[in-house]
Amino acid sequence: MTTSPVAGASVPAIDISDLRKNYGSVTALDGLDLQVARGEVHGFLGPNGAGKSTTIRILLGLLRADSGRAAVLGGDPWADAVALHRRLAYVPGDVELWPNLTGGQAIDLLARLRGGADPARRDELCERFDLDPTKKGRTYSKGNRQKVALIAALASDVELLLLDEPTAGLDPLMEAVFQTCIREAKAAGRTVLLSSHILAQVEALADRISIVRKGRIVESGTLTDLRHLTRTSVAAVTDRPAGELAALPGVHDVRADGVQVRFEVDGEHLPAVMRRLGELDVHSLTANPPTLEQLLLRHYGDELARANGNGEVA
């Protein structure tokens, strides 16, 4: 702790600017900027290979950045690694366990190496995640290995949780348990960096979101902020024909079919379009906010088009 600089609550949990990292000729991070405030759950979204894991491993001091600045809880992740690691917990996306140690032994070991965990909390988490801690590491499925790392991290009393696609392999029931645990962590004042491509998860948990693509942050803000940048889908049944809406600014893809009309509208033009729609005697109206899929589609649309129906966003 002696080497760790002041870490008051005023310092952001994570502060990265212009971070760069190359692997030979491959650019992993290309000037990445990221700020995560204390106490927030920050969604870190992007497709595989965008640089999410590289960023997190630099924050852990496992990799060294080529240039740029990264601060974790006010400290230097490379120089102050050990001091910082007492205050944070990490869950990798692909957990490997020691084949000869049981899950319970691995949980205790990882938690103790971090500075110890509350045994009661550990047992409670084992029960909630429905994990049998007496099985040997080599016998666990991917989902169960993931649970071991999650329990070890959540049982520790830390300020920051770095979670790199932590629920890959968990079933929906366990996903729900995970979400409850993250909300509890937030209520306890912990900061969470949640890297994910499970959009529903980020939507449900994140206060703010950063979207990373090809080693750069391309969008950052609250879900509301980002929705302003996108279109709302509207479906309505009107007494009078609604074809004229197509002429309004910010309205796209109008498909009128008798009394029914469907269209998309840019966030900033929504108020004007809604007023006009009201004048057409609306009988029924459905308006859907953009999903994160649509947010991502906007950023990765070109790649998706090339993927030719592969449909995989992340």
Added chain:
Amino acid sequence: MTLTMSRPSAPAGARRGGALTGTGTLLRFMLRRDRVRLPAWTLGIALLMAYFVTALRTVLATPEDLRGMAGFSGSPIGALFGGPGYGYDALTIERFLAGQYGLYILVGAGLMSVLTVTRHTRAEERSGRAELVRAGVVGRHAQLTAALTLTTLMNALVALLIAGLMSGSGFDGAGSLLFGAAVGAAGLAFAGVTAISAQLFEYPRAASGLAGAVLGAAFVLRGIGDMAATHGSWLSWLSPIGWSQQTAAYVLDRWWPLGLSVAFAAVTAALGYLLSARRDLAAGLVPPRPGPATAAPWLRSGAALAFRLQRAQLIGWSLALLVAGLSYGLFTQPVIDGFADAPKELLAVMGGEEDMLAGFLGLMGLMMAFTVAVFAVLSLQGLRAEETEGRTEPVLATAVGRTGWLAANLAVTALGVLWLLFVAGLAMGVGAALSTGDAGLLGELVAGHVAHTPAVWLVLAVAALLYGALPRALPLVWLIVVYGMIVGFFAPILHIPDSAVNLSPFEHIGEYPLEDVSVPATLALTALAVLVAGAALAAFRRRDIICT
């Protein structure tokens, strides 16, 4: 035509199928998967035999050499590590090959069978591939049948290769055929054993481990039996390896003991089928044992984890060195008697005629130093595997520092090196003291073995430096070990100049008790090892962790 004729009834007939449907396809698939492994095993065993033939023809060139060997091999120790000793009263090279060295060929065939059957049955189920296969048009017993057929083919191939090699070397044809068949029959017996053990456990290593333990028990049983009486006692007849040896190739040339082997293989395989029908796919008949739900209180630091991860290896190596040390030690007197009139070149390696005993014991100490160096390198390779397989990452993401983590692992291995050399020296010493009746040898051997520690530490430190700086280059450290072996064992024969000999770290401390232990060399090697280890820690501190 036949196809057309049978077509009307084909749907019903083909759909029903039997428990063996698909065996042929699976067998072809296994042959394809093993296209490198199969020739490697079969040719490997044949090459080992070819090596024995060539080496013994060189060493035992004259009838006097053979007579000297007969006395040595006929002793109980010779019987334990050889066989029942048929035809040793009129020893020939081929009788000696089959009677003394044949044992290791039999064990080789047994191992080949154990690993092949496990690989194609339990390992396939464990990986989940068997599920995919069995979901196809494949019968319940097809996989086991195909695996056993493959193993039978491999053993037949080994039998033919050995028989061909032996008769090609000018030995009696009938005896050679029998010797080859005895090797194949031993292999079959252990294929049968594995057919059972593969049904018992969910894990391939447990299945091959149990079959391997049966192989070990078979080795020990016939060893005790062969020691108890010339031509073996009833205990020898309880062992599948014993049956193959009781054929007494090139002496009695009797085939009937192989009937026991084949019957044993058939009964065990049948039992395997029976057991496999009583369990679910991927399940074992013996349920996996649960472990402790919490970690022991001491398991709370990087050093504790380093010890925990190396503990199993340390125990295994300790036991192996204990057995090896004891058995080499027990050989001391027979070796000295047996080699009294060996060729001068051979004696030179052992330190000359005047001091055969000290020379032999000093050489054994050096050999154990190389063996323990192998442990040190393997443990560093294990550390690298921890990293590449993604288990180091979560540890270094906790409050464990990199320097401390590598230092702890190196310390555990370094202490392990010291401990293993001590164990080897102790076991050697006990064996040698028993063999020669000179209790003073115990202390000399412990000292002579432990004295090599700094040299092994230097190898460990170089391995650590490679790991810390350029992990991919880690295997290069084997060069030091191999170079040390060549120089250590063959310098007198190959007339290697001193300057080249001195490059090996193993050549400076001295082969006690033949030579004195050099204190300056001990201090210099230790200091160098510490220095290199320090550089290793500094390099590891600076590099990226390998992430998957």
